[in-house]
Structures are given as structure tokens and as C-alpha cells.
Amino acid sequence: MDIIRDYSLVLIFFILPIIFILQPLFLPYFEAPDDVADIPSLRRKKLLLYRQINELEMEFDIGNINEEDFQSGRNELKQEVSEIIALLMAK
Amino acid sequence: MNSNKKFKLMISGVIAVVIFWISWVSSNPADEKAMATFVSVDELIKDKTNRRTKLGGLVKDGSIVISETNYLDCTFILKEGETELGVKYDRTRPDLFKDGAEVIVTGHYLNGTFYADELQTKCASRYEGDLRDETSYNLNEIDT
Amino acid sequence: MTPIAGSVALNLAFGFSILTVITLIFYTQTKDQRLVLTGQRLALGVSFFVFLATFILSYQLLIGNFDVDYVARYTSIETPTIYKISALWAGQSGSLLFWLFILSIYTTIVILQNQRKHNRLMPWVIITLAIIQMFFLVLTNFVVNPFSPTEADFIVANGNGLNPLLQNITMAIHPPTLYLGYVGFSVPFGFAISALMNRDTSPLWIQSIRRWTLVAWLFLSMGIILGGWWAYQELGWGGYWAWDPVENASFMPWLTATAFIHSIIIQEKKDMLRVWNMVLIIITFTLCIFGTFLTRSGVMSSVHSFTASSLGPIFLTFVFFILVASFGLMYTRLNDLRSPRKMESFTSRESGFLFNNMVFVVLCFSVFWGTLFPVISEAVRGTKITVGPPFFNQINIPIGLILLALTGIGPLLAWRKTGRKSLIRNFTFPILTGLITMIILLILGYTGNVVISFSLCAFVTATVLTEFVRGIRARTNKFNESIFTALIRMVSKNRSRYGGYVVHLGIVFMFIGFTGHAFDKEKEFSLKVGEKNHVAGYEFELTQLSESERLNHYAWISDLRVTNSEGEFVTNLHPEKRIYFHNNPDINRRQPHSELDIYTTMNKDIYSIFSAVDNENGVAFIKIMVNPLVRWVWVGGYILVFGTVVAMWPRKDQQWI
Numbered sequence: 088m089d090i091i092r093d094y095s096l097v098l099i100f101f102i103l104p105i106i107f108i109l110q111p112l113f114l115p116y117f118e119a120p121d122d123v124a125d126i127p128s129l130r131r132k133k134l135l136l137y138r139q140i141n142e143l144e145m146e147f148d149i150g151n152i153n154e155e156d157f158q159s160g161r162n163e164l165k166q167e168v169s170e171i172i173a174l175l176m177a178k
Numbered sequence: 179m180n181s182n183k184k185f186k187l188m189i190s191g192v193i194a195v196v197i198f199w200i201s202w203v204s205s206n207p208a209d210e211k212a213m214a215t216f217v218s219v220d221e222l223i224k225d226k227t228n229r230r231t232k233l234g235g236l237v238k239d240g241s242i243v244i245s246e247t248n249y250l251d252c253t254f255i256l257k258e259g260e261t262e263l264g265v266k267y268d269r270t271r272p273d274l275f276k277d278g279a280e281v282i283v284t285g286h287y288l289n290g291t292f293y294a295d296e297l298q299t300k301c302a303s304r305y306e307g308d309l310r311d312e313t314s315y316n317l318n319e320i321d322t
Numbered sequence: 323m324t325p326i327a328g329s330v331a332l333n334l335a336f337g338f339s340i341l342t343v344i345t346l347i348f349y350t351q352t353k354d355q356r357l358v359l360t361g362q363r364l365a366l367g368v369s370f371f372v373f374l375a376t377f378i379l380s381y382q383l384l385i386g387n388f389d390v391d392y393v394a395r396y397t398s399i400e401t402p403t404i405y406k407i408s409a410l411w412a413g414q415s416g417s418l419l420f421w422l423f424i425l426s427i428y429t430t431i432v433i434l435q436n437q438r439k440h441n442r443l444m445p446w447v448i449i450t451l452a453i454i455q456m457f458f459l460v461l462t463n464f465v466v467n468p469f470s471p472t473e474a475d476f477i478v479a480n481g482n483g484l485n486p487l488l489q490n491i492t493m494a495i496h497p498p499t500l501y502l503g504y505v506g507f508s509v510p511f512g513f514a515i516s517a518l519m520n521r522d523t524s525p526l527w528i529q530s531i532r533r534w535t536l537v538a539w540l541f542l543s544m545g546i547i548l549g550g551w552w553a554y555q556e557l558g559w560g561g562y563w564a565w566d567p568v569e570n571a572s573f574m575p576w577l578t579a580t581a582f583i584h585s586i587i588i589q590e591k592k593d594m595l596r597v598w599n600m601v602l603i604i605i606t607f608t609l610c611i612f613g614t615f616l617t618r619s620g621v622m623s624s625v626h627s628f629t630a631s632s633l634g635p636i637f638l639t640f641v642f643f644i645l646v647a648s649f650g651l652m653y654t655r656l657n658d659l660r661s662p663r664k665m666e667s668f669t670s671r672e673s674g675f676l677f678n679n680m681v682f683v684v685l686c687f688s689v690f691w692g693t694l695f696p697v698i699s700e701a702v703r704g705t706k707i708t709v710g711p712p713f714f715n716q717i718n719i720p721i722g723l724i725l726l727a728l729t730g731i732g733p734l735l736a737w738r739k740t741g742r743k744s745l746i747r748n749f750t751f752p753i754l755t756g757l758i759t760m761i762i763l764l765i766l767g768y769t770g771n772v773v774i775s776f777s778l779c780a781f782v783t784a785t786v787l788t789e790f791v792r793g794i795r796a797r798t799n800k801f802n803e804s805i806f807t808a809l810i811r812m813v814s815k816n817r818s819r820y821g822g823y824v825v826h827l828g829i830v831f832m833f834i835g836f837t838g839h840a841f842d843k844e845k846e847f848s849l850k851v852g853e854k855n856h857v858a859g860y861e862f863e864l865t866q867l868s869e870s871e872r873l874n875h876y877a878w879i880s881d882l883r884v885t886n887s888e889g890e891f892v893t894n895l896h897p898e899k900r901i902y903f904h905n906n907p908d909i910n911r912r913q914p915h916s917e918l919d920i921y922t923t924m925n926k927d928i929y930s931i932f933s934a935v936d937n938e939n940g941v942a943f944i945k946i947m948v949n950p951l952v953r954w955v956w957v958g959g960y961i962l963v964f965g966t967v968v969a970m971w972p973r974k975d976q977q978w979i
Binding site: 112116118125141142148152156 | 354367
Binding site: 181182184185188189192196199200203204207208209211212213214215216217232248249250269270271273274 | 664665666667668673676677680684687688691695705706707708709710712713715716717720846847848913914915916931933934936941943945
């Protein structure tokens with residue numbers, strides 16, 4: 088019994104992890120999806136920009152930012168968002 | 179002057195003030211208890227300095243005398259190597275203060291006596307000690 | 323499970339950590355994506371074996387296998403179960419394993435969370451984390467192995483037992499909380515290193531580590547506060563902070579981390595301070611390692627540290643390695659980090675943040691200076707000088723007060739430049755509040771720092787209120803919402819901002835509590851049954867002195883009746899004098915302990931210690947301290963935790979970015 092127990096322990100705690108680790112090496116070669124332009128990253132960027140626009144508007148409403156900076160800042164952000172939306176549409 | 183330069187100037191100003199402040203406090207602390215110099219009992223007896231000092235040593239066996247009138251007052255003899263020095267202490271004594279205890283006292287030296295206002299005991303090595311020294315091991319339990 | 327299995331697991335974890343680093347570095351050369359998968363899984367393997375080892379050590383502690391040296395040292399048959407588990411982080415080697423355990427939890431979460439995110443960043447993040455793991459694996463494998471057996475030539479029937487001071491529920495929580503904080507900064511550090519390696523300067527990675535930083539910061543704050551709470555409840559010197567080297571060791575990374583949390587806002591919004599942020603996160607992480615070193619190596623004598631060991635040089639080497647490698651890497655990337663924008667005006671939000679950052683770093687430096695002063699003075703002048711709390715207080719109180727003032731000023735400044743009109747509009751109410759408070763206090767006869775501190779507290783509170791009111795007003799004007807709806811929506815749409823203001827309020831509460839320290843009163847006296855003594859307008863009568871033998875200690879219990887100056891009954895206090903291991907035949911092995919009793923209100927605490935007992939004469943030695951406003955510190959702590967949780971609560975539309 089002891090032998091069975093020992094072998095199964097070795098199997099569970101050692102052999103299985105090794106198989107799990109080596110498995111990807113037997114896959115066919117592939118390259119990483121491009122981090123900058125893949126859809127999830129673009130979506131995240133879009134979300135971030137939306138959030139920044141919202142925050143900017145709030146800062147303006149409260150009076151923490153002057154009209155001129157607000158307009159230019161918002162235009163910049165909107166420009167970036169539209170670029171990202173265009174990229175997303177293209178995919 | 180452009181703003182970038184102004185900021186650099188400001189930052190260097192802050193740093194200068196801080197360095198001045200820290201070194202000033204380090205050399206003239208306002209509170210006398212801010213610093214204490216660690217010396218050996220030998221050195222203290224030789225120098226007779228009245229600066230605030232810290233001493234380390236052992237409590238001489240049987241030297242602890244507690245005042246009859248005020249239970250907080252006590253005197254004992256501190257031994258470091260062969261040198262002995264009388265210490266007077268009038269605050270709550272730590273739990274581990276007893277004959278042979280390793281103590282650190284902080285206070286002033288005056289006319290052959292050390293007036294301590296802080297007394298720390300070094301932990302008897304109960305929690306980090308050599309297990310072999312433990313007489314507490316209940317050896318009977320192994321036999322049965 | 324045998325302890326051998328634990329050792330083997332640690333060996334395997336060490337091997338796997340080396341393989342992880344090699345595989346992933348190989349990937350960065352070949353760009354073969356299969357290697358990333360293998361590397362990730364290897365890293366998971368490291369964590370898996372660390373979990374296994376931790377589990378085995380906990381199990382050994384639980385069953386009390388005294389053949390393991392660590393188990394014999396920190397537990398005994400009598401140790402209650404919960405403290406058998408907490409013994410896992412009570413000793414040196416166990417706590418290093420525990421550090422590693424937490425790091426492995428974090429590593430696992432980071433890997434699983436980012437399987438499809440940050441493809442370019444992740445390999446270097448994992449490499450960095452694996453190198454940190456490797457360091458702790460070297461320690462636990464080769465220097466202080468928690469599984470090493472007791473020496474073979476004798477049998478241990480019962481262990482040493484855990485120090486009674488550590489047998490306290492707070493003490494069971496405090497170290498893990500602190501560690502969760504310390505270790506947590508590894509993740510932002512890993513991302514920072516990876517961003518440098520990849521020359522990635524987009525604010526995206528900052529977004530992704532923000533919540534991690536907040537989590538780590540929250541745990542670190544809680545750990546520090548719990549430590550103070552424990553000291554106050556258990557140690558019996560009536561305070562919660564003593565500028566002990568180890569306390570400082572946790573306070574220093576807290577300071578730089580707080581600076582970092584503030585300055586990443588600037589990088590997110592304005593893309594400025596890139597270099598500065600790198601410096602801050604590198605320093606914060608290094609201070610975390612340095613803190614672990616101070617705690618666990620015994621260089622500094624303090625309540626916390628263990629006996630000196632060979633750990634010191636190894637830790638210092640690692641600290642040196644981190645500093646050289648990180649700053650060296652940063653130096654080669656300085657061109658990428660150059661920010662396109664510059665500061666424009668002193669009266670801008672940006673410069674407010676900059677100054678807040680500087681003051682945090684200055685405070686950190688002064689704490690660092692004081693902590694290492696004995697070492698420095700011994701090296702330079704040859705005399706060993708120890709510094710006490712008055713030294714730290716003198717240096718740090720003014721800096722702390724400046725910081726408190728900035729807490730109030732910062733949020734009122736506008737971005738880029740605050741116009742004169744809005745300066746007047748925003749500052750009128752808070753400054754008036756502060757001034758009125760100051761005048762009232764001066765009339766009441768208070769002086770010095772107390773007046774400054776309380777006035778600044780009023781000023782900052784007014785700022786926070788103003789900020790909420792301005793936000794609500796903007797919403798009610800724009801969307802026609804009711805005040806309540808506006809408040810809820812405003813907070814839930816800007817969690818980090820308003821959560822942050824709540825944290826500021828918590829800090830104000832804490833400062834009020836700190837200031838109360840100026841009015842502390844204490845007195846020591848001896849009492850026989852029936853005798854009385856006075857402290858700070860209260861009368862203390864010893865009505866009874868009883869004895870009791872309990873499970874693992876013997877106790878003398880005093881019964882103190884407290885009445886106020888009008889003779890009205892306030893409370894009964896029961897501080898105890900205890901002897902742990904009282905059945906131990908060796909008197910020197912018995913451990914005396916004073917269990918104190920506190921009567922606490924928002925106004926003041928009455929703190930009683932039964933410091934010694936004279937059996938023959940029936941005399942109890944009592945120390946009484948009356949500490950005003952201490953509870954404000956703890957309440958401030960709760961507010962701080964609440965605010966941080968609000969700030970990091972995930973929004974529905976974007977989980978963990």
C-alpha cells in the first residue's frame with residue numbers, strides 16, 4: 088500500500104505539473120498577438136479615454152480647469168477616441 | 179526666468195532647508211531624552227560624564243534592595259565584566275528584572291551612582307534559545 | 323506528510339524559479355510564444371510548490387511534530403490551535419516562507435488575471451517576480467530552512483511555546499496584514515521594470531497597477547495601524563508608536579507608496595513625472611525588502627527582531643542588487659521617460675502634487691536618518707548613540723504638519739494654473755474655518771503645535787467638505803438631480819477621487835488623535851486593598867485583589883474602582899498580573915506578563931497596568947495613564963480603510979483593467 092501511495096503522490100505532485108508545463112512546447116509555433124492593436128486592448132483604451140473625458144467634464148463643471156484648457160483637452164481626447172474607434176471598426 | 183528653472187530652484191531650496199533642519203536637530207536635540215550614548219561602565223567611571231548615557235550589564239546577585247517606604251524605589255549593582263556600579267531606579271520594574279538578569283539602563287551618572295530613568299531587560303532566551311538547554315522538557319512523556 | 327516533503331517542495335520551487343527566468347529570457351530573444359506559456363506555467367509551478375511547502379509546515383505545526391526544529395521552537399502542546407497556525411509567521415524561517423507564500427499568491431493572481439492582457443509586459447513581470455521568489459527560495463532552502471530537524475541526538479517532548487505577548491488575536495493578524503502590504507508592492511515593481519525593459523511609456527500599465535498599488539497600500543496601512551493597536555493593548559507603555567526601527571521599517575515604504583499613489587494620478591492625467599514615478603516605485607519596493615531585512619535579521623535590537631543570523635549580508639546584497647539593477651535600467655531608458663509636458667505654475671494641482679510628493683519623501687528620509695543614526699554615528703564618530711522618540715518627534719512633527727496643510731491645499735488647486743478669482747473662492751471657507759478654530763483654541767489657552775495641528779485639521783476637514791459640496795453642486799446644476807442622488811452618482815463615477823478624500827478625512831482623525839498625545843498624564847504608585855490614589859482628576863481605589871489559576875497561566879487580578887472629581891462612579895478596571903508557564907520547575911523559564919485594562923471613550927482613555935505584586939504585604943503596583951483622544955486614531959484607521967475600499971472598488975463596466 089505504501090508503495091502505491093508514494094507513487095501516486097509523486098505522480099500528482101511531480102509528474103502532472105511537469106506534463107502541464109511541457110505541454111505548450113509541443114504546440115505548433117505561434118507568435119504573440121500584437122499587444123498594441125488587438126481588440127481587447129483597443130477596447131480598454133477606448134474605455135479609459137471615455138473615462139478621462141468624463142473626468143475632464145467634471146473638473147470643468149466644478150471649476151478646476153479653465154474653458155480654454157478644457158476645450159483643447161477634450162478635443163485631444165476625442166481625437167484619440169475616434170482614432171481608436173476607427174481601428175476597431177476596421178477589424 | 180522660465181517656470182522649469184523656477185521649479186528647480188524651489189526644489190533645491192526645499193532640499194537645502196530639509197538638510198539644514200535634520201542636521202540641526204541631530205546636533206542640538208531639544209529634548210534631553212532624544213539621544214543617549216552607549217558606553218561601558220569602565221569608561222563612564224573614568225570619564226565621569228554627566229551626559230545622558232546607556233549602560234549594559236548584569237544585575238549582581240543579591241544586590242537588589244527595594245525601599246521599605248516606597249515600593250517603587252530600588253537600588254541594585256550593575257556588573258559589566260569585573261566593574262561594578264550602583265544604580266538607583268524609581269519606576270516600575272520590568273517583569274524580567276531579577277538577580278542575574280541582563281539589563282540596559284539609561285540615565286545620568288552623579289557622584290558614583292547611576293540614576294536611571296529607563297530600565298530594559300533583555301529577554302531571557304526562552305523563545306530563541308537552544309532547545310538542549312530546556313530543562314522544561316517533560317522527559318517522562320517520552321519514556322511512557 | 324513528512325517534513326522531508328516540505329524540503330523537497332522548496333527545492334523544486336527553487337529549481338522551477340530558475341527555469342522560469344531562463345525560459346522567459348529565452349523567449350524575449352526568440353519571440354516564440356510557446357515559451358511564454360511554458361514560462362507562465364513554470365511560474366505557476368513555483369507557486370504551487372511554495373503553497374505545498376507552506377501547507378506542510380502548517381500541518382506540522384498543527385500536529386505538533388517537535389522533530390521539526392521550527393515547530394519545537396514556536397509551539398508547545400499547550401499552545402491553542404489558532405496560535406499554532408500563527409506560529410507560521412512568528413519565527414524567522416517560517417516568516418520568510420510566509421513572505422514567499424504571499425508572493426506566490428500574488429504571482430498566481432497576476433498570471434491568471436493577465437493571460438490575455440499585456441502580452442508584451444507580462445514576460446518581464448513574471449521574470450521580475452520569479453527573481454524575487456528565487457531570492458526568498460535561496461534563503462529558505464540554504465540559509466534558514468523551516469523544515470530543518472531538531473538535532474538528532476535528543477528527543478523533544480514538548481516545544482518552547484509561543485511567547486504570551488504574541489498570543490493575542492491582533493498579533494495573529496498584524497504580521498500577515500503587513501506582509502500582504504510589503505509583498506504587494508512586488509507587483510507594481512514588476513510592472514515598472516517590465517515597462518522599462520519594453521520602453522513602454524503609455525499610461526496603460528499605470529492604470530493596470532493602480533489597483534494593485536492601492537491593495538498593497540491598504541494592507542500596509544492596516545498592518546501598521548494594527549501593530550500600533552497591538553502595542554497599545556499589550557505592551558503596556560501606554561503608547562502606540564515608539565519609532566522603533568521595525569515600526570519605521572514599515573512606515574518608510576508607506577510614505578513613499580503614498581507619494582506614489584498621488585503622483586501616478588499626474589502621470590495618468592498629464593503624462594508628467596514619469597521618471598519620478600519610476601524612482602518612487604523602485605524605492606518603495608526596496609524599502610519593503612529592507613523592512614523585511616530589518617525585521618528578520620536582528621541588525622537592530624527591538625521588540626520584533628530575532629537573534630542575529632547570517633541573513634544580514636545576503637539581504638543587503640539583494641537590496642544593493644535591486645537598487646543597482648533598477649536604477650541602472652532606468653538610466654538607460656531616460657530618453658524614453660522624458661515627458662513631453664512641463665510644470666507651468668506653482669498654484670496648480672500638478673505642483674500641489676509635486677510638493678506633496680517631496681514632503682513625503684523628505685519625511686521618509688528623516689525617518690531613515692533617525693533609524694540609521696546609531697549605525698551612522700558609530701561608523702563616523704566611533705560612539706554608539708541611540709536616538710529616542712523625542713528625536714523623531716522633533717524632526718517629524720513640523721514636516722507632518724506641512725503635509726497635513728498640503729492635504730488641504732492640494733485638492734483646491736486647479737489644473738495647470740489656478741486663477742486669482744478661483745483661488746479666493748476656493749480657499750475662503752476652509753481658511754476661515756481654520757482661522758476661527760485657531761482663535762478659539764488660543765482663547766482657550768492652548769499653545770504651540772497643538773493649536774497649529776487642530777487648526778489644520780479643521781482646515782482640511784473644511785476642504786474635504788468643500789470638495790464634496792462643489793462636486794454635488796456641479797451635478798445638481800447640470801443634471802437636475804437631488805442632492806442625495808448627486809452624491810451617490812458622483813462618488814460612484816469618481817471612486818478613486820472621493821474615496822481619496824475620505825482617506826484624507828481619516829488622516830485628519832488620526833492627526834487629532836496624535837495631537838492628544840500632548841496631554842497625556844501618567845503616574846505610578848503602590849496600593850493595598852482599600853487604599854486610594856489620584857491621577858488627572860480621577861480617583862483609583864483598590865477594592866479587591868484576587869488570585870486565580872487558569873489553563874496556561876496564574877493570575878493576580880486587581881479590582882480598581884474609578885471615580886471622577888465629582889465622586890461619580892466611572893468604571894471598574896481589572897488589570898492583571900500573570901505568570902505564564904507557572905508550572906515550570908525552572909523559575910527562570912516562567913514568564914511574567916502584565917495584562918492591562920483600558921477604559922476608552924472618544925474623549926480619553928484610562929489605561930491601567932498592574933505592573934507588579936508583593937505577595938507578602940498584599941501590595942499591588944499600579945501604573946495609570948490618562949491618554950486623551952487615542953480612540954480618534956483607531957476611528958481614523960477605520961475611515962481610512964473605508965475610503966481606500968471605496969477608491970478601489972471595481973466598476974461594473976471595467977473589471978480589473
